[in-house]
Every structure is written in structure tokens, then in C-alpha cells.
Amino acid sequence: MIFLELVLQNFGPYSGRQVINLDTRSEENYRPIILLGGMNGGGKTTLMDAIRLALYGQRAQCSTRGNLSYSDFLTQCVNSKATPTDKTRIELLFEHIEDDKPVKYRIVRTWDKNPKDGKDTLGILGDDDTWPVDSLVNIWDDYIENLLPLGISNLFLFDGEQVKELAEQETPPPIVVEAIRGLLGLELADRLAVDLEILVNRKRKEIADTKDLANLEEIEAKLTQYQEDYQGIQAELATLNDLIAELETKQREALDKFMSEGGKIASDRSHLEQQQKDKTSTAENLRQSMCELAADVLPLALIPNLLNQVQAQGAKEFRYQQIQLAKDVLIERDKRLINWLSQLTIDLEQVEKIQYFLKEDTENLYTSNSPSEAPWLLADEESLSQLDNVSYHLQNAQKLAQQQLANLKAVEEEIITLERQVQTAAEPEAYQKLRDAVEDAQKQVIQSKAKAEITQRKLTELEDVIEQTKKELKEYTDTNIDRKNREHIIASVGKVQATLKLFREKLTLRKLNKLEEEVKHCFLYLLHKSDLVRTITIDTKTFSLSLYDFKGKPVPKHRLSAGEKQLLAIAFLWGLAKVSGFRLPVAIDTPLGRLDSSHRNNLVEKYFPSASHQVILLSTDTEIGKKEVETLRKNEAIAREYLLKYDSSTRETTVLEDRYFW
Structure with a gap:
């Protein structure tokens, strides 16, 4: 299901006829978000109420209805500038799959300033928006229940206050419990x-x-x-x-x-002082160990270039010594080879050529490897081997020194922390x-x-x-x-x-197990903090959430920050929407609430583009601000943008296309 168009005529602060295109589909690429910006009191919640009212009529759970009768609520929704003869009208065009084919319907609800019989007039238009589908009007409540049941609609059409209430309470509020029971079929x-x-x-x-x-x-x-x-x-x-x-x-x-x-520090003062003493002793031991390192090979780390030079010179001289030894051996071998060749029936001229080649090759080997300067190190093989051992021990000493320096720094920081804790201990009274x-x-x-x-x-x-x-x-x-x-x-x-x-028991367990996994995955995905929670369970009676860490111990909800609580509430609603199996649009009024910047970024980058194939965001300039909207634009997540411009002098709101606060 996807919403394509919302039309408001003399509804709330929307005077005259105003059309909002909600279609997110494009031939170029997929962008799921419809962004509508407006200040508080500028008509954002009214838009959400219009969608609910179009879908459910008298059964709609609108935010401003309260205990009003349906007749009084409809009268209240009429624009203050409308004349008694002007009609108030809401139209919602949507598309869904019916018999494996896409079908469009336009819901039309109209009423006068004083509604006749306390009701609105419902009309359903077909594909071409001209011919009415009277057969659907009489069974509309049953029809819409199959597409978007009222009981679970709050999982897809919700506001920030609902998330705030869900985040603060230990057990879900009745409106969410009703949605869960509807989802489970209880x-x-x-x-x-x-x-x-x-x-x-x-x-x-x-x-x-x-x-x-x-x-x-x-x-x-x-x-x-x-x-x-x-x-x-x-x-x-x-x-x-x-x-x-x-x-x-x-x-x-x-x-x-x-x-x-x-208070707690005062009660543990003696323990803290003992810890401070132990840490001080540990620091002294580390310093003593570092002194012992400094008395060994570690000072050689100050002359790495000289050590490298000595090693290189030793290798050159050792190779030269080997070549000197090899030269004599080669000359003796060449003599034996020439004598043997002379005994064979080989031409003397050929033998002389071979003799000349062997002599020249030996001289070239000696000449190409002769040192450019006279040997000065004069180290034997055993001395060079000891020099390699010094380099090896020096590297180990350097690593150990760095490790002990890091340990010493950590211990000193712990000592400072313990000193502060002892200093902040409360007086006895x-x-x-x-x-x-x-x-x-x-x-x-x-x-x-x-x-x-x-x-x-x-x-x-x-x-x-x-x-x-x-x-x-x-x-x-x-x-x-x-x-x-x-x-x-x-x-x-x-x-x-x-x-x-x-x-009922088995159905509840099966669906709740699936819901628990979905809520956990959504929460960890939004939080980007995989070491906080390993398991999330849902009580089969109260539907309250319980969190457990990787040791199987409970994680009390009050230990979560306000932002983490709101992310958990959003993950709960998101998980419920996924488990419901309904492919439906998501509309969110006041989407970010009191979230801090990091949690806002998580929602903007991870949740909004993935919440559904169509996400309608109704936001103020302080929620989805300049940074957030630029992120969404950069990620190519926004299909359309609107600005709800409210004029306080006329108390009217105008919908401006292709505009946002920035």
C-alpha cells in the first residue's frame, strides 16, 4: 500500500483547496521519504489527523478529538474562515495490490459546518477518479480493516509523544498494548x-x-x-x-x-585508600623495572644509526672474507679442469680460451666484490652473530619499555581518580x-x-x-x-x-519470540552499540520489555540514557511493524523528540530511509535541522519536500512545494 495524494479543503488551518503529492516513486531511483516541515501549531498534527480521518472516519483516533462527539469533532475541524455554505473536504488517494494487480482508490469525506446527522459523507472513487465505487462505501470499515487494521495503525501512524510515553513507562501504554494484541490475534x-x-x-x-x-x-x-x-x-x-x-x-x-x-565513596573510604596504596606500590615497581631496563641494552636505542652502520659494515667485510677464501679454491679447481681438458682431444686454442675465461671470471668476481674502502671493523662470524643478538634484545627491550610506560600511565591515572574519589567523600553528618x-x-x-x-x-x-x-x-x-x-x-x-x-499460548509465544528477535536487531542496528544488550524478552501478559547483557544479567531500563530509551521505543514500534507482515506507509509526527545529536544521526541515517517503502516525516526546524536534512539529501533519501507556512495573523497554513526550512 502507498499513499499517492492528500487533498485538504477548509480543514483546520488549511483554507481553500490544497494538494500534497505523496508519491515517492520515480523512474530514476528509489527515494522513500516525504518531508514536511512546519513550526509547532502550524498544522503538522492536523495532516496526520486528516490521514486517520480519511481512512477510519468515526473510528479514527485523532489527536484533537478527546471526548468530543463525532459531530462536534467534525465541526471543530472546519476552517474558521469557511462560510456556512463552504464544504470541508478530505481526499486520500492510495494504491495497493488487489488480485495481483495495482488498484487505486480515492477516499473522499465531506461535511458542512454543522454536519447533517452528525456524520460526514463518504465517497470512494475508482482508478480514473470519476466513477464512484458504491459497493465499497457500505463495507468500507471492513475493507480498510483488511488493508490497514485500526488496531495496528498506531504502529505505522505515530508521533513523538507516543514514542516518549513508550520510552518512559515500564509497561507499554494501552494504545500499544492494543496494537500488540491485534498483531497477535489475541x-x-x-x-x-x-x-x-x-x-x-x-x-x-x-x-x-x-x-x-x-x-x-x-x-x-x-x-x-x-x-x-x-x-x-x-x-x-x-x-x-x-x-x-x-x-x-x-x-x-x-x-x-x-x-x-x-555517600558511597565515604562508606568505601578505607577500601579506596587501600586501593590507592596498592596502585602506588604497583607504580613504584613499574618504575624500578624500567630502571633495570635502562641499565641493560636499552641505552643503545639512542644510537640506532650507528648500530645499523656496524651491522652493514660487518656483513660487507664477512662477505669479502668469504670471497677471499673462495678465490683460492676456484683457482685450484680451474687448474685441475685445464689439466684434464689438455689430456682430451680438444684443440689447444679452445683450451686456452676456456683457461682465459675462467681466469677472467675469477678476477671479475673478486673485483666486483672488493670493498671501496679498507676493512676497519675486522669482526669475526661469532662477533657478528652477537651483534644480531644485541639488536634482537634491543627490540624486545624497547617493546617492554613502551608497554611498561603505558601501564605506568594507566596506573597513575587510576591513582589520580582514587585521590579525587577520596577527596569528594561526604562528611559523616x-x-x-x-x-x-x-x-x-x-x-x-x-x-x-x-x-x-x-x-x-x-x-x-x-x-x-x-x-x-x-x-x-x-x-x-x-x-x-x-x-x-x-x-x-x-x-x-x-x-x-x-x-x-x-x-492462544503457543501463538503468543511463537509470535513474541519472533518479535523479540526483531526488536533486538532493530535496537542494536539503531544504537550501533552491540555490547550493550544480548537478549530482549517480552512478557506474555504485560508485554513489557526486559533487557539482558552478555552475561545473562538484567539491564535495568533506568540505566539507559534518555536517547537510548527512545531508540528502544522506536525499535519496539519498528519491530512490531515488521512482524505484522503488512507492507504499509509509515507516518511520523515529531520524529526526533529529545534525542541528542548522535542518536539523531542514527535515526536519520538508519531508520528513516529503512522504516518503510514510504516514510512521511512531519518535523519542526529543531528536529530535522539543517544538518539532518543535508544528510538525507546527500543520501538521496528524500523524494519530495514541503514547507507548512503558518500565518499567525490569519491563522491559516499554506503548503509550499519543493521547499523546506533550508
């Missing part, structure tokens, strides 16, 4: 389980006599009461968990203050005050967790009571009702429910 299984329960109860009542019916109703009343109590305790437990999260935050703040103001604050915060957390544990135990006990009551209800039916046909239905439903429960 709401369908839950709905089927409820429908089966209703069917069973109806069949029980149909086959029971008056007494049986009274007993059944009594058991059902108890079951209903237990379920209501369960919901109440569940709500109480949720409140306690929120309180625990708040108290844990206060505990971390107290501990951070304790650490920053020297301040230390006790900080420690009391930490202990008080810890005590509150422990008490709250104990209360939550008791509440959880009550919840578990009530679960057992509910299961026992359901079992009693089932046993009562099996024992007292003798209607084979309806009994068969009840028994079959029980088997279906058991199978459905098992299916």
Missing part, C-alpha cells in the same frame, strides 16, 4: 472464548428443569461475584504496581544523590543524612512490594476459587442433565476452550 481468541462461554450457559439453562435452573443461577451468581471481586483486586494491584514504579524512581533518585554527593534517605526510600519500596505480593496472592487464590466454581458448574451440568445432544455441545465447547487456550 482479541479474536478472547472474543471466541467469551462467545463459547455464553453458548454453554445458554445450553445449560435450556436443558435444566426448575430446580436445576435455580441451582445453576446460584452458582452463576457466585461466579459473577467472584469475577467482579477479581477485577477489583486486579485494579488494586495495578494501582500498587504504579505506586511501586513511582517509589522505585524516588529510590533511584535518592541513591543517585547518595552516589553523586559522596551529610553521609548519614544521605544514607537515611536511601534507606527510607528502600523501606517504602519493600513495604509496597510486600503489599503488592499479598494482593497478588489474593488474586491467585481468587483465580483458584473461580476455576473451582467453573468446575463445579461444569460438574453440576455433567451430573444432573441428561440431554445427550446439548451435553455433546457443552462437552465439545469445553474441548474447544482447552484447545483455544493452548492455541
Whole structure:
């Protein structure tokens, strides 16, 4: 699916008719990003609301609707300068594959300043934008659910506030939980389980006599009461968990203050002083070792040129000595060769030529290798070998000296750090005050967790009571009702429910395992810091994320920086979108939030060009600034650019094509 065009007419701050081309396709190359820049209050969020409204109408989760009725919301969306006779209109042209062929549809929603019957008028136009497809109008909600289900739309159409909320909370907000459940298909299984329960109860009542019916109703009343109590305790437990999260935050703040103001250092002062003493001793040992090196061959490193010269001269003289020895041997051999040749039936002239050649060759060998100057080193082979050993030991001594210098520098830096830590230790009175604050915060957390544990135990006990009551209800039916046909239905439903429960559990595990891997890969890809996290797990009930390092130990979320938390939230949404299997456009309002420069660069270079085949970015000048937009342009990632120019005097926004802030 790809959005091709968005048309706004008298909608919000957009006066008159304004057309935005969203098509990213080009014959030259592939560029996925549509960049729309605008200041806060200039109409960026209104564009996102227009896309949602076009797709889902009354069901749209628009940012400015709040608790307004649909009629009041439509009235609110009308441009303030529009006359009572002017129509407000939204058009969204998109293309998708249907029966292996590309098909285009234009969604058109229009309404007056005071909408008739509190609704808009929906029209669907076909390929040529002229003939209406009336058959789609009546089933549009079902049709769009197959293309882009409302439950998972927030994975593809989201804003920076949603990312901020997801980053700060330990468990995902309801809007993301709803998307996850829609992705996993859990709401369908839950709905089927409820429908089966209703069917069973109806069949029980149909086959029971008056007494049986009274007993059944009594058991059902108890079951209903237990379920209501369960919901109440569940709500109480949720409140306690929120309180625990708040108290844990206060505990971390107290501990951070304790650490920053020297409390922990003061408690470990003696340990730090001992460490400082040990490091000082290590430094002295290193210095002594370096002195021993300086007393050996290391000073020769000051005259490397002289050593090289001596080695070269020794090699020359040694070779000359070898040639001198070889000369005599060659002369004797040549004499024997001439005598032998003279005894053969070879012409005397030829023998003389051979004799002349051998003599000249020997003289040339001696002449070409004779030294240009008189030998002065006069070293024997053993001395030259010792000279090579000196060079070898000198190289080892130099490497060892460099290593010990580096070690000494590191130890000295550690000593300085330890001295600073000891100096920043808190005074006894301040230390006790900080420690009391930490202990008080810890005590509150422990008490709250104990209360939550008791509440959880009550919840578990009530679960057992509910299961026992359901079992009693089932046993009562099996024992007292003798209607084979309806009994068969009840028994079959029980088997279906058991199978459905098992299916739901296995489906959840299978999809969550895939989602965990996808979220981890996305997070590490965005973070470019592969040694932080090895595994990410997702709770099957709360869908909260848990991080583990390479030693299998948990990585608390509060240890992540604000930027890393936001990258984790974006990786979560990105992973969900990938696992969904839907090839859909991604629209992001306020895309960078409070990210620092390095994390911004990661999103700009890695996420935006890869998030989807079509990425619509709605940004201010401080988010995707001059540096970021130049990076996107350099990487050829931007297909089209628009500037939303807001005039505060008229309170109207104009869409300017082929322009951005820079």
C-alpha cells in the first residue's frame, strides 16, 4: 500500500483547496521519504489527523478529538474562515495490490459546518477518479480493516509523544498494548472464548428443569461475584504496581544523590585508600623495572644509526672474507679442469680460451666484490652473530619499555581518580543524612512490594476459587442433565476452550519470540552499540520489555540514557511493524523528540530511509535541522519536500512545494 495524494479543503488551518503529492516513486531511483516541515501549531498534527480521518472516519483516533462527539469533532475541524455554505473536504488517494494487480482508490469525506446527522459523507472513487465505487462505501470499515487494521495503525501512524510515553513507562501504554494484541490475534481468541462461554450457559439453562435452573443461577451468581471481586483486586494491584514504579524512581533518585554527593565513596573510604596504596606500590615497581631496563641494552636505542652502520659494515667485510677464501679454491679447481681438458682431444686454442675465461671470471668476481674502502671493523662470524643478538634484545627491550610506560600511565591515572574519589567523600553528618534517605526510600519500596505480593496472592487464590466454581458448574451440568445432544455441545465447547487456550499460548509465544528477535536487531542496528544488550524478552501478559547483557544479567531500563530509551521505543514500534507482515506507509509526527545529536544521526541515517517503502516525516526546524536534512539529501533519501507556512495573523497554513526550512 502507498499513499499517492492528500487533498485538504477548509480543514483546520488549511483554507481553500490544497494538494500534497505523496508519491515517492520515480523512474530514476528509489527515494522513500516525504518531508514536511512546519513550526509547532502550524498544522503538522492536523495532516496526520486528516490521514486517520480519511481512512477510519468515526473510528479514527485523532489527536484533537478527546471526548468530543463525532459531530462536534467534525465541526471543530472546519476552517474558521469557511462560510456556512463552504464544504470541508478530505481526499486520500492510495494504491495497493488487489488480485495481483495495482488498484487505486480515492477516499473522499465531506461535511458542512454543522454536519447533517452528525456524520460526514463518504465517497470512494475508482482508478480514473470519476466513477464512484458504491459497493465499497457500505463495507468500507471492513475493507480498510483488511488493508490497514485500526488496531495496528498506531504502529505505522505515530508521533513523538507516543514514542516518549513508550520510552518512559515500564509497561507499554494501552494504545500499544492494543496494537500488540491485534498483531497477535489475541482479541479474536478472547472474543471466541467469551462467545463459547455464553453458548454453554445458554445450553445449560435450556436443558435444566426448575430446580436445576435455580441451582445453576446460584452458582452463576457466585461466579459473577467472584469475577467482579477479581477485577477489583486486579485494579488494586495495578494501582500498587504504579505506586511501586513511582517509589522505585524516588529510590533511584535518592541513591543517585547518595552516589553523586559522596555517600558511597565515604562508606568505601578505607577500601579506596587501600586501593590507592596498592596502585602506588604497583607504580613504584613499574618504575624500578624500567630502571633495570635502562641499565641493560636499552641505552643503545639512542644510537640506532650507528648500530645499523656496524651491522652493514660487518656483513660487507664477512662477505669479502668469504670471497677471499673462495678465490683460492676456484683457482685450484680451474687448474685441475685445464689439466684434464689438455689430456682430451680438444684443440689447444679452445683450451686456452676456456683457461682465459675462467681466469677472467675469477678476477671479475673478486673485483666486483672488493670493498671501496679498507676493512676497519675486522669482526669475526661469532662477533657478528652477537651483534644480531644485541639488536634482537634491543627490540624486545624497547617493546617492554613502551608497554611498561603505558601501564605506568594507566596506573597513575587510576591513582589520580582514587585521590579525587577520596577527596569528594561526604562528611559523616551529610553521609548519614544521605544514607537515611536511601534507606527510607528502600523501606517504602519493600513495604509496597510486600503489599503488592499479598494482593497478588489474593488474586491467585481468587483465580483458584473461580476455576473451582467453573468446575463445579461444569460438574453440576455433567451430573444432573441428561440431554445427550446439548451435553455433546457443552462437552465439545469445553474441548474447544482447552484447545483455544493452548492455541492462544503457543501463538503468543511463537509470535513474541519472533518479535523479540526483531526488536533486538532493530535496537542494536539503531544504537550501533552491540555490547550493550544480548537478549530482549517480552512478557506474555504485560508485554513489557526486559533487557539482558552478555552475561545473562538484567539491564535495568533506568540505566539507559534518555536517547537510548527512545531508540528502544522506536525499535519496539519498528519491530512490531515488521512482524505484522503488512507492507504499509509509515507516518511520523515529531520524529526526533529529545534525542541528542548522535542518536539523531542514527535515526536519520538508519531508520528513516529503512522504516518503510514510504516514510512521511512531519518535523519542526529543531528536529530535522539543517544538518539532518543535508544528510538525507546527500543520501538521496528524500523524494519530495514541503514547507507548512503558518500565518499567525490569519491563522491559516499554506503548503509550499519543493521547499523546506533550508
